[in-house]
Amino acid sequence: MSNRFFAALIACGLLFVIAFFIPVLFIPAKLLFAIFILLTAIDFISLFSIKEAFFSRRFMAEKLSNGSENEIILYLENKYNFSVNVKVIDEIPHQFQKRDALFKESLKKGQTKKLKYLLRPVKRGEYEFGAINIFISSIIGLARRRFRFEQGKTVPVYPSFIQMRKYELLAISNRLQEIGIKRIRRIGHSSEFEQIKAYVPGDDTRTINWKATARKSSLMVNNYQDEKSQQVYCIIDKGRAMKMPFEGLSLLDYSINASLVLANSAMIKGDKAGIITFSSRISSVLKADKKPVHLQHILELLYNQRTNYQESDYESLFANIRLNINQRSLLVLFTNFESRAGMRRQLPYLQRLAKHHLLLVVFFENTELEELLDSKPENTEDIYLKTIAEKFSYDKKLIVKELNQHGIHTVLTPPSKLTVNTLNKYLEFKSRGLI
Numbered sequence: 001m002s003n004r005f006f007a008a009l010i011a012c013g014l015l016f017v018i019a020f021f022i023p024v025l026f027i028p029a030k031l032l033f034a035i036f037i038l039l040t041a042i043d044f045i046s047l048f049s050i051k052e053a054f055f056s057r058r059f060m061a062e063k064l065s066n067g068s069e070n071e072i073i074l075y076l077e078n079k080y081n082f083s084v085n086v087k088v089i090d091e092i093p094h095q096f097q098k099r100d101a102l103f104k105e106s107l108k109k110g111q112t113k114k115l116k117y118l119l120r121p122v123k124r125g126e127y128e129f130g131a132i133n134i135f136i137s138s139i140i141g142l143a144r145r146r147f148r149f150e151q152g153k154t155v156p157v158y159p160s161f162i163q164m165r166k167y168e169l170l171a172i173s174n175r176l177q178e179i180g181i182k183r184i185r186r187i188g189h190s191s192e193f194e195q196i197k198a199y200v201p202g203d204d205t206r207t208i209n210w211k212a213t214a215r216k217s218s219l220m221v222n223n224y225q226d227e228k229s230q231q232v233y234c235i236i237d238k239g240r241a242m243k244m245p246f247e248g249l250s251l252l253d254y255s256i257n258a259s260l261v262l263a264n265s266a267m268i269k270g271d272k273a274g275i276i277t278f279s280s281r282i283s284s285v286l287k288a289d290k291k292p293v294h295l296q297h298i299l300e301l302l303y304n305q306r307t308n309y310q311e312s313d314y315e316s317l318f319a320n321i322r323l324n325i326n327q328r329s330l331l332v333l334f335t336n337f338e339s340r341a342g343m344r345r346q347l348p349y350l351q352r353l354a355k356h357h358l359l360l361v362v363f364f365e366n367t368e369l370e371e372l373l374d375s376k377p378e379n380t381e382d383i384y385l386k387t388i389a390e391k392f393s394y395d396k397k398l399i400v401k402e403l404n405q406h407g408i409h410t411v412l413t414p415p416s417k418l419t420v421n422t423l424n425k426y427l428e429f430k431s432r433g434l435i
Contacts, residue, residue, distance in 0.1 A: 047137075067249050084106070095123060274286050333359065
């Protein structure tokens with residue numbers, strides 16, 4: 001029964017109580033109560049006389065994208081021969097830590113409607129959706145009928161393939177500048193010789209082959225083919241420092257999402273992409289490749305990554321890379337150094353990696369500290385906290401400087417700009433012919 005039913009029932013009860021003291025009201029009270037019973041019976045019969053009077057279904061992707069807004073659609077269809085008021089409660093997974101999604105709608109006779117809402121998961125794994133609960137009431141509103149649809153739907157949450165597709169579509173339409181990807185001019189030749197051919201207008205005059213020109217008595221130029229199939233490895237630190245959350249998403253998940261985008265971009269560029277994850281030991285190694293099916297292998301590997309809250313072992317990382325990666329490659333290491341002392345413990349292994357490969361260390365700004373630095377202190381405690389924040393922020397800059405002094409490339413970035421800044425660095429390396 002609806003709230004209106006109980007409100008009307010209480011009103012009739014109060015009227016009978018008043019009629020006990022004022023007898024003249026007893027007959028109107030009985031009349032109103034009879035009308036109330038009649039309307040309730042009519043309402044009840046109209047709602048429950050049809051067995052399958054309403055239909056609802058949930059439409060969503062087979063898997064959700066972590067850290068992105070995923071669209072959920074609820075389809076409603078009114079099969080009654082009159083208009084109804086609908087209250088919809090969708091039982092969403094417990095990981096979202098909020099009450100079930102609630103909607104109120106009105107549907108006319110035979111009308112259909114689609115309700116749309118967004119869910120942003122912040123953890124990978126399996127999410128369990130419950131039933132769609134539908135509560136129907138007529139214009140009278142004294143009775144209410146309940147329907148339940150689609151119970152127990154399990155949906156996996158994968159690394160952010162929505163973000164990956166967004167970057168891919170922007171690249172195809174040549175609109176990457178809109179999200180901060182820089183257009184970088186290629187410097188010199190990061191290419192290999194292919195053939196000598198006749199000069200045509202538009203060829204680079206710097207590639208003229210003067211010896212061949214003298215032999216042929218016409219301008220000849222060297223033709224170069226862009227170097228491809230270079231190896232790009234995304235190395236993800238799964239130690240305890242990567243569990244730190246920003247805007248609900250851990251640094252580990254930010255790194256996983258950025259790795260997926262970078263790997264896809266590298267494969268589009270003709271390079272081979274691989275993944276290495278580690279913490280206290282090497283967790284997984286996926287050899288670099290560029291076959292179309294390889295992207296799905298990367299997605300499946302990244303889906304299953306979890307941190308074990310232990311100290312990361314860079315010595316075992318170095319040993320594994322020396323054993324398994326023989327070709328000079330770009331190594332993009334996603335990690336987080338909070339102090340210079342922490343970085344210096346790992347510096348010998350980073351130097352050895354940089355000796356044999358092009359090493360890019362990507363770590364994170366503490367955006368909460370930056371907000372504290374921008375705030376105005378109001379008391380002694382605020383001054384103390386701001387001083388400590390300045391020290392941590394300055395240490396991050398010193399880490400960048402010290403790594404650069406040892407020939408190690410770095411990116412210090414806010415988590416929200418991780419993907420853009422990492423892609424810009426990769427494109428810079430490509431333009432300079434470093435890989």
